[in-house]
Structures are given as C-alpha cells and as structure tokens.
Amino acid sequence: MLHYRERLTPALWVFVSTALLIPASIIVLAPLPTVDGVLIGSILGVVLYLGVVGTLVISAPLIEVTPGQVRVGPARIPAELVGECTAFTGEEARAQRGPQMDMRAWLCIRGWIKPVVKMQIADPLDPAPYWLVSTRRPGDFIDAVTASRGA
Numbered sequence: 531m532l533h534y535r536e537r538l539t540p541a542l543w544v545f546v547s548t549a550l551l552i553p554a555s556i557i558v559l560a561p562l563p564t565v566d567g568v569l570i571g572s573i574l575g576v577v578l579y580l581g582v583v584g585t586l587v588i589s590a591p592l593i594e595v596t597p598g599q600v601r602v603g604p605a606r607i608p609a610e611l612v613g614e615c616t617a618f619t620g621e622e623a624r625a626q627r628g629p630q631m632d633m634r635a636w637l638c639i640r641g642w643i644k645p646v647v648k649m650q651i652a653d654p655l656d657p658a659p660y661w662l663v664s665t666r667r668p669g670d671f672i673d674a675v676t677a678s679r680g681a
Contacts, residue, residue, distance in 0.1 A: 534595040534674030538664055540586050541642040548586075551578045591638055593665060595674035600649070602638045602663050609678040613650030617668035620644070632659055640664045647671055 555575030559567040591603035598609050618626045623646045627639055636658040639646060643664040650660045665671045 532594065532596055533677050534593065534671055536593045536665060536667065536671070537590050538593065538638075538640050538643060538666075539590045540640075544586065544642050545583060548582050549579055551575050551582065591640075593638075593663065593671065595671070595678050597678055600675055600678060602661060605636060605638070605661070607651070607653075607661075609675065611651060611653040611656070612675055612679060613652040615650070615672040615675050616648045617672060618646050618648065619668070626662060631662065634658055636661045638663045649675065 552572065552575035555578060556568055556571035559571035559574065561567060562570070592601070593603075594601040595609075600607050600609055600612055623644055626646055626648060631637075634657055639662060643666055645665060645668045647663050647665055647668050648660050649663065651658055663671070
C-alpha cells in the first residue's frame with residue numbers, strides 16, 4: 531500500500547525558459563549562405579528543445595513512501611531508520627540548502643521546488659546525518675513518513 535508518491539518534475543517556467551533554444555538556434559544558423567539557415571535552425575531548435583524537455587521529465591526523481599520504506603530518487607531507507615522530519619519553506623529552506631547544510635548530508639534538491647524536508651537518519655552506520663529532500667507537499671510527505679514508521 532502506497533502512502534505517498536511525488537515526481538519532482540520541473541516547474542512550468544523551466545519549460546518556457548528552455549524554449550529559448552528555438553530562437554537561439556535560428557539566430558546561430560540564419561547567416562549560413564549555402565542553405566536555408568532559418569529552416570534548419572528552426573528544426574534543430576525544436577529537436578533540441580524536445581530533447582531537453584524529455585531529459586528533464588525522464589530524469590525527474592520520484593519520492594515514494596510505502597509501509598516500512600522511504601524511497602527518494604535512487605536511495606532507499608527503512609522507515610524505522612528515519613528520525614525526526616522537519617519542513618522548511620522560504621528563507622529557512624534556502625538556508626538549509628546553503629549555509630546551514632552539513633556537507634555529509636544526502637541531497638535530492640531541485641532549484642524549481644522551494645520547500646524542503648530534512649529527515650534525520652537514525653542509523654549509526656550511515657555516514658549521512660540527514661537527507662534533505664525537495665517536495666511540493668512537505669506536510670503530506672512528513673505525514674506519510676510518520677505513518678510508514680508505524681507500519
């Protein structure tokens with residue numbers, strides 16, 4: 531039974547801003563004298579844009595919380611080894627991603643998702659003291675981890 535699932539896909543503004551590949555390709559290839567640079571630039575720009583969008587969507591990490599297990603991207607941990615979870619938003623989230631971050635922490639953060647959850651790791655053999663995870667729904671994620679520990 532699944533408690534929580536979220537894919538950390540890019541925000542709309544990321545897709546819009548990467549669309550600038552199309553006019554950039556046209557500008558670069560338009561001056562070519564022997565071929566129609568505008569046409570080739572348009573085709574190449576669309577292909578590049580679709581490639582970037584596809585890569586961003588396919589490579590977006592998945593967060594899953596099931597009974598007894600938490601999975602964030604490629605990492606998995608038994609729920610009983612997850613300690614206190616704390617949500618951070620706004621300036622506190624920025625501080626957690628930057629000046630207050632422990633270099634040993636395991637990270638799954640995305641720049642287009644501002645809130646983060648800090649999951650303390652209770653495994654003495656784990657070199658990471660905590661996981662820092664981007665999530666659009668920090669409250670739901672923490673509730674799911676808490677429920678998973680009790681499963």
